[in-house]
Amino acid sequence: MKKVILTLLIGFTCALVAISCKDKDGKPTGDNIDNAFRFDSAKMDAFFSKYPDFKVYESEMKELYKKRDYHYVWFDKGGIVEFAESIFNQVNQIRSEGVAAQLPYKDQIDNLFYEDKHKKPDANDELLISAMYFFYAKNVYQGLDTKDSKETGWYLPREKVSYVAYLDTLMKDPKLLKKEGIEKIPLYYGLKKALYQYREIKGKGGWGKIEMDSAVKAFKPGDSSNTIAQVRKRLFISGDLKKNSESKVFDKELSREILAYKKRNNHNPDNLITPALVKDLNIPVEERIKTIIVNMERCRWLSPDLIKKGEYIAVNIPSFRAIYIKNGKLRLESNVVVGKELNETIVFSGKMSYLVFSPFWNVPPSIIKKEVKPGIEKDKDYLEKHDMEWNNGAVRQKPGPKNSLGLVKFMFPNSNNIYLHDTPSKGLFNKESRALSHGCVRVQKAKELAYAILEDDKNWNPKKIDEAMNGGKEMTYSLKKKIPVYIAYFTALVDDNGNVRFFEDVYNRDSRLADLLYKS
Template sequence: MKKPGPFYVFALISVGILLLVLPCCQMPDSSAESPDIPRDTAISAENAYSGLFFDSLAMEEYLDKIAVADTAKKLFREFYNQRNFQFAWFDTSGVAEQARSFWNLQENFLAYQGDSSIYNPFLQRWSDSVAVYGLKAIPDSTRPHVEWEMTFQFFRYAAKAYLGNKNLDASALKWYIPRKRIDILSLLDTLVIDKGMDIRRYEPVNRQYTLLREQLKRYYSMKQNGSWDTLITRKSRLKEGDADSVLLKLKHRLSMGGDLERNDSTILFTKEVTAAVKNFQQRYGLKEDGVIGGTTLTELSRPITYRIRQILVNMERLRWVPSEPTSDYLLVNIPEYRLHVYEGGKYAYNMNVVVGTSTNSTVIFTGKLRNVVFSPYWNVPPDILKNEVLPGIKRDPAYLARHNMEWNGGRVRQKPGPKNSLGLVKFLFPNSYNIYLHDTPSKSLFSENKRAFSHGCIRVSEPEKLAAWVLRSDSSWNTNRISLAMHSGKEQYVVVKKDLPVFIGYFTTWVDRDGKLNFREDIYGHDQRMSEKMFGTERSQ
């Protein structure tokens, strides 16, 4: 069987899924478009006869008695038809190795996710019996029923662990990137063939999900091994050379977070603490001044439960997205205020961006970059025309001339030039949200730690570099011609010849390329809304 390749960070592919509902179960519709993982037959004519089979008529009687959607029964039948009705979870030794591996995998999921919605009392009793009496604890008479329950349980687990919570409406949570789909039968085939060994190789989750899962376990351990109360000091700021009793807790917290290598029992703010604070600030996207106060103190004081839920919320989002494209693509992570450039699926570089304000939030979606536009006009959006430009014209008849604007039919546009609000170049990926990437004359904003200043579009800090990268395979566009086009004062559209996916995502925690766990502010409140859906309305302070 062909194995799926590795899964990498923040990968997003625009594909849809169709779900069906079982009791405590959701699965992809088998009528969905061609799967990501080509399905192979687990049992062929050469390897089918191991001597452990069940009666297909008994299976049909079982299916007739259970309340399961027809599409689910179709998947179930397909799995066993292609196995020639051979047992998947049992062999001549009793309970097969893949059954134990899967059960351990599910137990770990229930433990770290804190989600018991797929808990199966019948199979739990079976598991307990095996633990006490060994692999042959299941009598022949009940073995088929356990077998079939295990297969449906795998469907339930795979849907929940790899597709996410079906009760969370992504669009209601302002997430407009289509959820991924999985080939659940191909995944099950692989698990059975490989006896559940090294399942991490082919789990349909991206690498970032796996990294956060390990960090989540660490945070659970931190929660069990010490308190995480609010840090209180009478000083507004603590810096190197200061002494304060709160530094005992601060050092402990910095040490647990991995920022302070060696903790000590003094109340002194040492140079080692300064370095640790700067590392903490870098991981949290704060000003790296090594001083504890204001936002730094607030973030250090967050309860451990708050961070655990933040990780769980972002892991849920990551279940919605498949593996990383192997093509070129662009990824904007809104809370990070950063654009990441990937070449052939490999990280190339990143740059700072400015995103929409909380009032004019940048939309989470995906598109394909179609055009680079040099020396662009700016067609003033209707809301800005109504709220800013028309009142300006009323106050000052010379308003349009002073802002290098002109009427264009019934609309107003700003002429190309260095003071144009879009700068000297824009990057279009057609979408219904009227969002695109562009240059800006307001360069100073890129030096701010928090960069939510726009009306929703995304301003890039290095537009000329990005244009050169996007057009690098077009020999007619070198850096000199790009610079001339940007400063020509004449609008020019250039078609991007190859598909270039653009993903606008929203992740407030991730593990970076140095292995450091990062957190960012929930600038649009998306985390809070998801947290309330996942954990209830009680806010975690």
Template sequence: MGFIVAMSRQIIFSIWVCVLLGACTFNSVPVIAQNDAVTAASLLQGGGLPLAVQHQRTPPSVQESEASDPAETQAQEEQAAEVAEEPPLLPFCPENVFDLAGQVAIQICQQIRSDPLPTRLKVRGQSLRSLKALVPFYAQRGYQPAWLDSRGQPSPLAEQLLAALDRAGEEGLSKADYSPVQLRALLVDLPADARMLSEYDLIFTDTFLTYGSHLLSGRFLPGKVDPDWTIKPRSRDLGEVLEGALVSGRVVDALLDLAPKNPGYTQLRGLLQQYRQIEKEGGWRTIARGSTLRRGSKGARVQALRARLRASGDLEEEGTTFDKAVTAAVRRFQKRHGLRVNGIVNVSTRKALNMPVAERIRQIELNLERWRWLPDGFGSRYILVNIPNFKMNVFEDGKPVFESKVVVGRKDRQTPTLNADMEYLVLSPKWYVPRSIAVKDKLPKLKRNPHALSRQGIKIYNSAGKQINPSSVNWKSVNAKNFKYYLRQDSGPRNALGGVKFMFPNPHSIYLHDTPSKRLFRRSQRTFSSGCVRVSRPLELAEYLLKDNRRWNRRKIKAAFKARKQQVVHLQEGLPVYLLYWTVWIDSDGVANFRKDIYKRDKPLLRAMRKIHRSGV
């Protein structure tokens, strides 16, 4: 009899696991775990955040029926809905146990094994934030407590968790978000009461899973605070990570192992500690308003300038005047802040110098969060465009081997963050004008002069694909709703894409390309495109990409740029392209760089961080 009961429980548990993962089907209808209905929004409202393992997880949709009878289709849909609404089966609670640990397991089970499964659970007034990982974690271990020894006393591993939380600030996270004071209070006077011990265990497990999720892939779903972010974050089974930490007795190491391994993240962590030390020492001085400061200037404002530059490490020499050393220090500061490098302290340079160190710290923390949204490695060779820096680099084995200035999207037509593989080049490309650009930019010109686009070599085609005479259309009656024309610009020197476009297929139809508007690369802030990325050195980039293709050399590529005949050249292997948005980073020379938040993407992320801090999670 005992064997039959055990086997029954094992079968039920196996069914529960596959149901929870959305992998089971009954009568060809996927069973959807009710937990999957928990959205990021509902978790945020409940004071919690989704775990990394949930980021990319979406419930499978009910398969479409092939039945042609509407009544039969409706009946199948109703049946599917009934099956989908059934909660997943969890293992039964322990029975006939008399030791304290067993009694605690029963209490844990009774709190998380409900019908339906809980989508929110408060323990001692605190909302658990990791239910979707916490429930299967306990179910797979038969609801046995994780943070108690055999006598029902707190395990030494609990102290390790608290020690790990003490280091949260080093990662740009706030340890206050994980309630360490309340956790330590639980350890001080924990009575031998099964219910209270179960609550203690649930809270510590929830804290590990939540902090682990934040280290692994950030505190926020990227798309919730940055709608243009399309790169998938890292994911791990955090329940497995916790189980491994409990077995090995290495809780701190298990958590640290979840943080990004990329050197860029590690370097930014170091910069954060440096700037926090500056803040601890009182920050830096501000430069009062006044006339432009330049070499030869003297007075109190120059003294303040020297002190400010010393605080950030841009100036080492002592002195009292705006001398050669100060000029070099100002130029250094301007370069690493993306300002015009002239060695003169004008209004824009003074504003950058006067930004409080606390704001720079927040900026560093925001960009550490963005790092947690990225994969651990970008590959041995890849292209990286940092949008706020207006630069593109090719990296090989972590080192930059090619650099080019770029023009990115206007503030109302922003270049999105994305990752895709470059597959081919189009030499001497035609430009098929996107409908949005045709309506917003070209139609107003046609209304003023039907032949305005002809001067740019742009031809107009009707919906049947036949070229038309621009004068044959009453453009004043055409609007965004009834615009049914196609615009194409042939290859040539006036073509908006120049001599080449570099293609990495993606949902946004974004690509890199040449441009006839070379003068724009002289600007320090280059937000002029409609979303695609214009490259200042397209010939050199094409030559680099085709260097292993014997059919191509610089002379042939240059000739193909001017051939006025479109030609597609496939790369021998795909090259990862990353369009990223960093307002703080450490460059290959170890220099800290800050950039203006050109698209105002830091602000929603900062608001979300402050919301968490205020909630007293």
């Protein structure tokens, strides 16, 4: 009986000791720590001296191990843990994520997983795996830092993420490593599939070059030429045409697919084989791959939370298109005109807070200097002919059908003085390239956008909106609910059918971004 009591007391005492040796979060403290799975913090400085290419991750790695009291993350008594192998496998497939950067010290890291995975824990090996994790997280999830993205003209907000804290999330649910739609916007995953497809095409030799007689203005349905057969083959290789009959005759099937191709890629929507189309089709597959990669990088700069909101307006500069998402669904899509190269529309975000019907146009000082004053010098009636007037030393254009802002403008106050607006110059929307404005965004369906924005507002109906737009008197209306507006720059998109759509790099930003990616 005494032995039983003694055993119980010993057990109870040990339980108390065990409890007392944990902090309030349940982490081991004091003499109860298994020092076999812990290393001396001084070894971190030695590690970065030995592996200087990983010094970029020093602050985060020190934060990680300080948080864990310098316990091993990637080793247990059996060697390297399974989750470390998952990270290693993802790093070995990092090229599929459109990442050009090479993992430093890859041979040493390969040896850990291929030859020494069951070895006893070693601080140097432990830190190599941590550095590998941060390399993966920074390149696949974060991309270039904010300073670099701003250098490419990107001022949309970027979410700050702690990849130290995110490691805990991944370790609890390793499936997140491969799960789509969690860390990046849907476009990223569409481009990732396209990257695989275009690399397959490159591996098979690409799509060659189409030859077109310079004396031919265009081929039309019914014509016959070697050029037509080459166009057919090119569209088949890229997946735009389901089969290749190798025929030289311009038949209905080819005509239909050329029209679809032109519509997808912002060309004039006809079914002719023109020199412009041939020039576009002759862009090498290597260049298309580069375009896909730089746009995958831009996707990293956008948080999925931005587009999970039920209502927002998004403008994509290179495609000259705007969309209005309402209640999580596409409510309106419209062609737009954006700033020309000397007056680039800024990539940024704001919140639409009010509409102005029958607006005045306060002419910017730069336009007064370059256009209005020279016009007055040549013609004393210049202001009257353009429905303009002096106003406190400045010039403004009166409301009405001639007003450069059209009949309504959509305001989201910002330091760039950019907004969406109507325009009387409707013919501009028929142009293939629409980088033509002084920086603001002209909306083809401006009236329809006003209808859509105000359709749930009891104060308005289409008739009242039309009256306000054509009233000839400026009127401002504050929205009851502000609408997020995003102005972005993507030269490649993917449609619902998985087709890649390529657009003109109107501000020549792709090559600059590519240079940053391939140097990183």
